[in-house]
Amino acid sequence: MSLPVPTADSRAVVTGASSGIGTALATELAERGYSLILVARRTELLTALAERLTSSHGVQVEVRAVDLSDPVAREKLAGELAEREISVLCNNAGVATFGPVAQLDAGFERDLVQLNAVAVHDLTLAVLPGMLARRSGAILVTGSAAGNLPVPNNATYAATKAFANTFTESLRHELKGTGVHVTLLAPGPVRTETPDPAEASIVDKVLPDSVWVTSESVAKESIDALARNKMRVVPGIVGKVMSVAGGYAPRALSAPVIGTLYRKLGEGEG
Numbered sequence: 001m002s003l004p005v006p007t008a009d010s011r012a013v014v015t016g017a018s019s020g021i022g023t024a025l026a027t028e029l030a031e032r033g034y035s036l037i038l039v040a041r042r043t044e045l046l047t048a049l050a051e052r053l054t055s056s057h058g059v060q061v062e063v064r065a066v067d068l069s070d071p072v073a074r075e076k077l078a079g080e081l082a083e084r085e086i087s088v089l090c091n092n093a094g095v096a097t098f099g100p101v102a103q104l105d106a107g108f109e110r111d112l113v114q115l116n117a118v119a120v121h122d123l124t125l126a127v128l129p130g131m132l133a134r135r136s137g138a139i140l141v142t143g144s145a146a147g148n149l150p151v152p153n154n155a156t157y158a159a160t161k162a163f164a165n166t167f168t169e170s171l172r173h174e175l176k177g178t179g180v181h182v183t184l185l186a187p188g189p190v191r192t193e194t195p196d197p198a199e200a201s202i203v204d205k206v207l208p209d210s211v212w213v214t215s216e217s218v219a220k221e222s223i224d225a226l227a228r229n230k231m232r233v234v235p236g237i238v239g240k241v242m243s244v245a246g247g248y249a250p251r252a253l254s255a256p257v258i259g260t261l262y263r264k265l266g267e268g269e270g
């Protein structure tokens, strides 16, 4: 079992490639010889990454500046991907909000659902027919440990990640024997940049350095897991604890405890 062999015409797509885990996934794939299509909104960051990856790894890198929460823009991208030879899709773009949903911006919450859940569905459905016809392909979805259980004060995010987690693990079983690999990345906290002590978030202050994992280690672990067609990769001790809690703790007990923690996170973000 391995990933599709990189070719001149095929492309690996990484959404949310302009920062954090997405940049690390794109870098990891380029190191393994994949030519890429990078997707996010911030063109200048994508272009700088594309130049860096082309010069260090000799791969072709295309940039698509797309707002994935916009159904029209997303449909155009999905249409292009359906026509191209996409060997690897990393559905990674996502954002989170903290606080009681009734107090959050309703428009932003709706956009968050479009980005974290509907875009994952749309782009997966766009590339699947081609992968099945070629009997070769690999799809990584960045869900979250937060998608395993109710998370008051992070409700829309947790619900979209529950969609991502369940969709991915269900799809994986449907695709057994087709040659298409599907893996869920469901991390706990990932340190995507070194926090400035003056601007550190409450999460940075509360969690000791030892429990954080880096984007680079997450990306390597994820692409290795995708090559082996593992069902789920859960980097980091906090993610593993949240996975166990989501599986075994009664929801009536876990919801208020987690809700209190996330209320504090929301106050820290505000």
Ligand SMILES: NC(=O)c1ccc[n+]([C@@H]2O[C@H](COP(=O)([O-])OP(=O)(O)OC[C@H]3O[C@@H](n4cnc5c(N)ncnc54)[C@H](OP(=O)(O)O)[C@@H]3O)[C@@H](O)[C@H]2O)c1
Residues within 6 Å of the ligand: 015, 016, 017, 018, 019, 020, 021, 022, 039, 040, 041, 042, 043, 066, 067, 068, 069, 070, 092, 093, 094, 095, 096, 115, 142, 143, 144, 145, 186, 187, 188, 189, 190, 191, 192
């Ligand atoms: N870091 C963690 O602790 C953690 C834990 C569990 C799960 N995750 C998940 O990991 C994924 C990556 O997160 P990260 O930590 O690497 O955060 P990040 O650095 O903020 O990256 C988020 C990426 O999503 C892109 N994005 C945001 N809104 C978008 C939109 N409307 N259209 C297209 N792209 C958009 C951003 O690019 P632009 O702003 O340029 O559009 C950026 O490239 C997310 O799905 C997140 O939920 C992260």
